[in-house]
Amino acid sequence: MATQYGQGYAREYDPGHDVHEVYGRGGRGGGAEGRGHRLPAGLRAPFEGRSWREFSYLMLSLPLSVLMFTLTVTMVSLGAGLLVTFVGIPLLAATLATCRGFGTLERARARGLLGLDVAEPEPLRPRERGVLAWTGAMFRSGSSWRHLLYALVHLPWAVFAFTVALTLWAYGWATLTYPLWFWVFPMWAGQGGLQLYGDGTHRIYLDNPFEITVTALVGLLFTMATPWIVRGLTTVDRVLVHGLLGPSRLSARVVELESDRGVVVNTAAADLRRIERDLHDGAQARLVALAMDLGLAKEKVTEDPEAAARMVDEAHGEVKTALQELRDLARGIHPAVLTDRGLDAALSSVASRCTVPVSVDVDLPSRPAPAIEGIAYFTVCELLQNVSKHSGAQRGVVDVWRAEDRLMLQVEDDGVGGADVTGGSGLAGLAERLDAVDGLLVVDSPVGGPTRVTAELPWRA
Template structure:
């Protein structure tokens, strides 16, 4: 992961940013050229001396010293290329010895791939460095020299056979023509200065980044991909678990409620059928009782349907659905749910079920006298908080009532936290991405 450099609270104007970047790119290339000469001179001498004397074992410590010198130059270069890209590059992974023996610790760099990449960069960095240096010096000289030629050009002595560039290109030799020509040249170099400097700096910086940070960045990308795959698998498992828990709860609720009433209804209607011939009054009473059972069954089915897909949530949104939930709760609810734009159905559904399950648990187990429900839209998503002043002791552990809710939240990519000390009430917080 990369870290952006700290900047001013107010974003600088485009002109200020361009001037700042010109300064960064210029100093990077101009300073990099002598560093490149020093690096190749020192590393070449050490490396080829070590290779030439390795047969008599003297070359091994020389090669080892070469690796450490190359690593030092690499650390310096990573610090230098950070401002060019506008972010600090992380230190790469270097191979560590598997044990603490002297030879392992001393000679591990010779078997480390990143150490060899540092050496390759040190030996060949002069190529992009020289190219970039030539462009930067040429463009700065053209811009400054052309724009200021009129101030000092008259002092340049010319012999009788000497000709200036304007004369060679067919312009007349008057001083005014020369000033105009060099001014135009200066304007051209100044107008293209930013882009040329930027390209020259990036040429050298990308070469360094590829060798000094490329393997580490590739390793981080692989790690992030693995983490994303693992997170996706966890969300899938959580979704399956939440679905299974919801189905078991629905099956239990249907079995304990509507199914029992329907069985009784069938028995009552059968009894009424037998009573019509012998006792019509008793039959009418039985039918009336069956009608009452039918209404109660319909009420229970409506309640169960609200738990599956509440129509008010689909039609009117999260705020209206939570208001209806708070009105049905047997414990007084202080609801703070400002009106927000419609979110993804999965996010709204998850937020609704978090509050619904929390209020159900409060009514059944908490012995609370008040519940506070808060739903806030934050920069990263939706924050849902439910706090009661009950007996506490709630947990997300398997076997507790909130375990299935935790699976539902994780399936939506969110995080559920419970703070419930015994006797201190319960605070349930769900953070959902949007």
């Protein structure tokens, strides 16, 4: 694992699921160090692939923007002029569809040349089949209108960025390499060198060694500065592509909530199936056997009182076992100690039943929302089960605290490590359930240990 999360990992959450990591309570950040370079960034930039890809992006932007702008304005004008007929409406819808097609091209170009991965916008949702339904869905889609806006506003920016980038790039490399080609002027142009100034009486040429050297140094400055200017220009393109050609924050949030709703429904269904199975195979089976045993004992009361007494005694033991199973099942649904005394007492009770010695530290100024408190309890229960079954640890630590408006849980053990949240493991399911309530699960488990699992939940549901 490249990042070490100490006690106090937290994040600030926004609806777009941007994560800004902050650390408290002794947290520390780590990671693989970047490889060192012998040349400073300013000297490397003109030769880096990123600089040339960004320059290529700006060079391609102008012809594509001219084509996109011309086609869009033509189709919009024609469609608006034909609105008095029925033809104008589908033509405007076709214009929006064309802009969406150009948007697909622009996202692919930004992904390949700028390394900007923008998700596809929300798909059209026609209410029924047919051209009219498709046309209505196209007009209702905010993404379609944002694509149209991009087609209109990108051209002036593309002209400006193309002119600045090409001018700086061409003049920078031309003057930097001037010592290599200045001989062209006296040999083929009949003048001493590159003309710096000229009028009817005076002409100044860059033709002596000092002037040639100064020209090359100026070119070096231009060449070193141009990649950073180009990078600034492409930053505006990144903003335009991300803001106008990607999904809106609202639609992305809707899609996320739909996915989370599916996770919650599936989890609830799985819990109900588990409860039904536990009741059927456990307490229900014991109670059926108990009823049969009591029936036999009733028949033997007069014939063989001693045998009946033994059967009643055995039935008494079965009742105790069934009651214990029902208590365990109720605890698995929602423990009474959690409702009555909160996370501190409930987690201490769980830790006392763990096969590994576990210390619990709960530092909460107040109790979170009941739903969040229940999720936190069952999260720690599942993590401690993993510690008991798979870690091979000698000890464990559970730490719970509040970081601003987030409830933080951390379970750490000194076991063999190697836990992985991917690959369909129990941790993956736990991560999905936490994500359904805007939570987060971070696993730091290098091979050889120790394992540190940090869960984050909203303080209020």
